[in-house]
Amino acid sequence: MVAKHLIFLGAPGVGKGTQAQRLAKLMDLPHVSTGDMLRASVQSGSEVGLCAAALMESGALVGDEIIIRIVEERLLLEDASAGVIFDGFPRTIHQADALDNLLAAHGDKIGAVLHLDLDDEEIVARLSGRRVCSECGAIYHIRYHTPTVYGICDLCGGALLQRDDDQPAVIRKRLAVYQAETAPLIAYYHDRPAYHLVSGEGEADDVFSRIVKAVEVVG
Ligand code: AP5
Numbered sequence: 001m002v003a004k005h006l007i008f009l010g011a012p013g014v015g016k017g018t019q020a021q022r023l024a025k026l027m028d029l030p031h032v033s034t035g036d037m038l039r040a041s042v043q044s045g046s047e048v049g050l051c052a053a054a055l056m057e058s059g060a061l062v063g064d065e066i067i068i069r070i071v072e073e074r075l076l077l078e079d080a081s082a083g084v085i086f087d088g089f090p091r092t093i094h095q096a097d098a099l100d101n102l103l104a105a106h107g108d109k110i111g112a113v114l115h116l117d118l119d120d121e122e123i124v125a126r127l128s129g130r131r132v133c134s135e136c137g138a139i140y141h142i143r144y145h146t147p148t149v150y151g152i153c154d155l156c157g158g159a160l161l162q163r164d165d166d167q168p169a170v171i172r173k174r175l176a177v178y179q180a181e182t183a184p185l186i187a188y189y190h191d192r193p194a195y196h197l198v199s200g201e202g203e204a205d206d207v208f209s210r211i212v213k214a215v216e217v218v219g
Pocket of ligand 1: 010011013014016017018019034035036038056057059061067087089090091095126127129130131139141142144145165200201203204205207
């Protein structure tokens with residue numbers, strides 16, 4: 001069976017995590033968020049976490065070698081054999097080359113690149129109101145996606161928290177880093193048949209319908 005590896009590409013706050021969680025459920029594939037993996041490492045105080053903490057807090061990218069190593073290890077787990085949904089990876093040309101090589105070594109390739117697009121003003125509104133479940137990682141928003149009980153996750157009852165890097169100055173830095181280091185990936189993938197530009201505007205349900213259509217088109 002050919003594995004199905006999908007990538008969500010787009011600026012911070014565009015909705016990659018929200019949509020990747022939903023698509024992972026629909027396609028029954030693991031959701032692999034390098035941001036979530038790094039935050040778990042920071043919390044556990046592991047070697048990776050110690051290297052990553054200050055960079056993440058400032059809005060800078062974590063080094064390619066660390067990221068490529070944790071992705072390589074993740075792809076070796078059994079549940080990744082049918083493919084995974086990447087969220088926040090790759091983020092540099094070097095990471096994208098490494099991913100192509102990793103997949104090619106197993107006779108696989110990227111099945112779809114879903115490039116979510118949204119204007120900066122809306123991105124800032126989404127990021128500054130985001131709340132994330134401290135237990136299961138479910139994503140909420142103080143206006144756009146509120147939980148039934150204030151501050152409590154609908155899915156697991158965990159406390160909803162604001163991420164340290166969702167402060168205005170760090171948001172600005174993350175957007176600048178995206179333009180400098182990750183936006184070049186748009187040209188990198190643009191001419192591949194797997195590439196698909198999807199508008200991130202409007203309700204999450206509408207964005208999800210566009211994504212499902214795009215995945216069907218690229219096959
Ligand atoms: P990471 O965790 O990947 O953060 P990010 O890319 O900045 O993306 P976000 O999680 O902020 O946004 P999102 O697009 O997932 O939006 P979401 O769905 O949550 O990375 C964090 C840090 O880790 C990086 O800065 C870096 O330091 C490091 N890192 C991670 N990966 C790395 C890598 N590969 N290389 C190097 N360093 C790496 O939505 C945002 C909000 O909007 C939510 O509140 C949501 O409810 C709301 N929302 C979503 N969709 C809609 C909608 N349609 N309408 C209204 N509201 C919506």
